[in-house]
Amino acid sequence: MRINLTKEEIINSIYMQIGYSKKISENILEDFFEIIFSNLKKSNKVKIAKFGTFHVRVKKSRIGRNPKTKEKKIISQRKVILFKASKELKKTINKNYESET
Numbered sequence: 001m002r003i004n005l006t007k008e009e010i011i012n013s014i015y016m017q018i019g020y021s022k023k024i025s026e027n028i029l030e031d032f033f034e035i036i037f038s039n040l041k042k043s044n045k046v047k048i049a050k051f052g053t054f055h056v057r058v059k060k061s062r063i064g065r066n067p068k069t070k071e072k073k074i075i076s077q078r079k080v081i082l083f084k085a086s087k088e089l090k091k092t093i094n095k096n097y098e099s100e101t
Helices: 007-018 022-043 087-100
Strands: 045-048 052-059 062-065 072-075 078-085
Touching (some): 007 022, 022 045, 022 052
Antiparallel strands (some): 045 052, 052 078, 062 072
């Protein structure tokens, strides 16, 4: 089952836990995202302790195919962002999973 976590829900959580106004909570979240984005652009890698690592990888161009029409097309080179969870995050997820079963 997939549950989406929206920015509004995160802002409300910050608002409820810290007590700042919703506007300040929104600014905190936006600043957090901007720090991650700018560092990914600069160094292609962002490590957040006890959470995980984001890094940018360049995918080479390749030949793809439209499954409906079977038409071949070149997929251009592009950058993709990958995330690798930390050992602590994996341990936390698995600990919670083991206690549910």
